[in-house]
Amino acid sequence: MRKLILFFSLVISLFALDLTLEIVKDVGDQPKIVLEDATSSVESRLDAKFFKLLVGDLEVTAHFNVDTTRHVAPFDAPVNYAAYKEANFLLRYMLYYDDKGELDAKITLLDLKSGKPLLTKAYAISDKARYPFLAHAIITDANNILGFPDVSFLKRYVVFSKYTRPKHADIVVSDYTLTYQKTIITGGLNLFPKWADAKQTSFYYTDMSGTPTLYRVDIYKGTRTKIISSPGMLVCSDVSRDGTKLLLTMAPNMQPDIYQYDLRTGKLTRITSYPGIDVNGNFVQNDRAIVFVSDRLGYPTIFSKRIGSRAVQRVIYHGTNNSACSAYGDYVVYVSRETNNAFGRNTFNLYLASLQSDYIRRLTANGVNIFPRFGIDGETIMYIKEFGRQSGLGIIRLRYNKAYIYPLHVGKIQSLDW
Amino acid sequence: MRKILLSVATAALVFTGCAKKTVEVQAPTQQQPTQQTTQVNEGSGMQTINQGMNEQELKMQKMKEIEAKSKKIYFDFDKYNIRPDQVPNVDWDAQLFNAQDAKEFKVKVEGNCDEWGTDEYNYALGLKRAKSVKDALVARGVDPQRLIIISYGKSNPVCTEHTKACWAKNRRVEFELLP
Known part of the structure; x- marks a missing residue:
């Protein structure tokens, strides 16, 4: 399977036929993504770490030009398109505890150019300590919905x-x-x-x-x-x-x-x-x-x-x-x-x-x-x-x-x- | 009793009547007072039972003493051959392990490395160092059946500072005695 994935990725990308050759891609080619944090009821330390993980995951995919500023907005608030004119995508997320006390997250991925929502999804994790996997799951899904090459290594x-x-x-x-x-x-x-x-x-x-x-x-x-x-x-x-x-x-x-x-x-x-x-x-x-x-x-x-x-x-x-x-x-x-x-x-x-x-x-x-x-x-x-x-x-x-x-x-x- | 006999003899002489005869009367000797000694027996006569634990402890102590006398063998960076300056130490160790009081013990020859080098290769390097020392000890008459070799790679540093003296100390073979 690993071989198969490698084979296809080699065939698809003519520029990466030999990985021993250095290929430098222009950062400008990558779509810009902005993160908006709608979290209000979770410890601020955890919230801050979660944001860093999301940014790190997005960067390591190498598929995005990531805006590393932590923007804040309520989850249901209208999108401020004027503020994100340069960006292509908006990932708005909110962490919260559900009735059972478990850590949950919900996200909306929006195409800022068309205003269309691309992905709306909720996540739950039974043990709060495993929150990094919550971040990795969100970014894997966002990457996949946009059709970028597989990043399952995140998980x-x-x-x-x-x-x-x-x-x-x-x-x-x-x-x-x-x-x-x-x-x-x-x-x-x-x-x-x-x-x-x-x-x-x-x-x-x-x-x-x-x-x-x-x-x-x-x-x-x-x-x-x-x-x-x-x-x-x-x-x-x-x-x-x-x-x-x-x-x-x-x-x-x-x-x-x-x-x-x-x-x-x-x-x-x-x-x-x-x-x-x-x-x-x-x-x-x-x-x-x-x-x-x-x-x-x-x-x-x-x-x-x-x-x-x-x-x-x-x-x-x-x-x-x-x-x-x-x-x-x-x-x-x-x-x-x-x-x-x-x-x-x-x-x-x-x-x-x-x-x-x-x-x-x-x-x-x-x-x-x-x-x-x-x-x-x-x-x-x-x-x-x-x-x-x-x-x-x-x-x-x-x-x-x-x-x-x-x-x-x-x-x-x-x-x-x- | 002697007093009574003396009195009776004296009385007999008096009543048998040899008046003019001088009777030498022996004065009773003064009796020496008898020394009263109290023998204190509490705490004496207890027997010891030499249990295995004690023997084991003695054995452990002996092993530690021999271990402490053994000399570490140091190696060059990335090398597993015994340096000429380390040969006297190998000679010393062979003599130590061949001594009568050490012969009952097995010897674990432990190879160690400095913090440089990478995982698997470092463990193999430690093993080759231990094997070099084992071979040298066997050549000096130590029974190979008594020698067990193991590599601890860089997991067992004696020195954790990042200095050249420290790294040199960690590139070593040392010994642990086993019962």
């Missing part, structure tokens, strides 16, 4: 592991902005969470207390099932599109190599065997091949290998320290350390490469940019940016050549999946 969950103290890390599920957070696994060292399939109802993670053990957790049933264990280290790096095969980095003989684990048969197949470091396997080319990180040149960089064949091919001919990657279809996003300072701050930038061409595209310019992960559309990349003691969540919209950074207050992230 996706993020699962991440964060360090709490030495040898301790919790696993948390959040919305894509990491505003809503629910801790799912706590106690001990819990690492490398990875969604089990596109439905995001369960994830894999490694429990490091004792022999590293891979579990699958059903987040709605609150159950966990043991999959496999291996001494030394064990990471679920990727899951096949149909969810039946896992790419694991394991070290049964204290030697980190990449294995494929078939969940239906329990069969474990060793894919790489090299006496150095082979890690971070990602399925590519319809799950028939993998890309991975190896230090077989004396420094880490990206290689590919067809499953079942012996030949290993170098993918990246740039940089001397490319130690992490994520793949989608034929595209690979990787982390490259640009400086080689053993005793100072280093710069880690993200690059996009294609298995079908020799082009590479630099996606970030400075700072420490790590944990790149493709979104479900294959055109959006999430990553973490660290600058000084602060960290931010980055979203790159490849097709639009736009990047957004949101400040994060979650402590030290170990790993994340989107």
Whole structure:
């Protein structure tokens, strides 16, 4: 499905045939949207946060020129067209508590040029803490009604592991902005969470207390099932599109190599065997091949290998320290350390490469940019940016050549999946 | 009793009538007063039962002592080979773990990294560091069956400041003894 979406988006947009080529779209091409807040009975702090989320969501779609001023108007008041002459759309919304005390929202999306209402809808959410999903649902609907390309990544969950103290890390599920957070696994060292399939109802993670053990957790049933264990280290790096095969980095003989684990048969197949470091396997080319990180040149960089064949091919001919990657279809996003300072701050930038061409595209310019992960559309990349003691969540919209950074207050992230 | 016997003997001599005879009368010896000692028995004679818990605690203490004596092995940035200046530390650790009082314990060889590098690769780097040290210990006679290796990546820093001295301290292998 992910491939299909990518295929169509590539066919439809002639200008985005190769995402490794930079396409700069003029902001002026995008329709201007104005937000009007009609909320009066909800805590002002929540209301303010909600407005910021709506603006952030609209911006990250890259489909709008967003007026970031918070205009206020009663929900049923006539529209002041004269004030919004430059704008194309008006999104008026109101947050309120219903009779059951649950947080509700109602919206009207108006075409300011024709005066026609495009969408009128009410939303309810049983747990107030989940209000970010309310904002994400509203903007997804507004985007879809206007016929813009899919932005369902707004409604996706993020699962991440964060360090709490030495040898301790919790696993948390959040919305894509990491505003809503629910801790799912706590106690001990819990690492490398990875969604089990596109439905995001369960994830894999490694429990490091004792022999590293891979579990699958059903987040709605609150159950966990043991999959496999291996001494030394064990990471679920990727899951096949149909969810039946896992790419694991394991070290049964204290030697980190990449294995494929078939969940239906329990069969474990060793894919790489090299006496150095082979890690971070990602399925590519319809799950028939993998890309991975190896230090077989004396420094880490990206290689590919067809499953079942012996030949290993170098993918990246740039940089001397490319130690992490994520793949989608034929595209690979990787982390490259640009400086080689053993005793100072280093710069880690993200690059996009294609298995079908020799082009590479630099996606970030400075700072420490790590944990790149493709979104479900294959055109959006999430990553973490660290600058000084602060960290931010980055979203790159490849097709639009736009990047957004949101400040994060979650402590030290170990790993994340989107 | 002795007094009575003495009196009877004296009386017999008096009444048997040897008047002119000088009778040497032995004056009764002065009796020494007997020292009265009270034996205090409360609190003595209690037996100890050496339970497992105590033994376990002793074992733990012994393990901690050996751990404290062990030396950390430090590594270069992005490297997992043992530096020449760290070889004496490996020699020391091998000798320590080969000592008679350490032989009953297993040794967990823990690989650690600094805050640089990324997730999976860093864990693998920590593992390779631990394996280098394990191999070096085995070459120095430590039973490989006693050695367990694990990588903690950058999850277990000994130093959290953003300084070069701190990063160097975190690129290390250290040991934990297991019963």
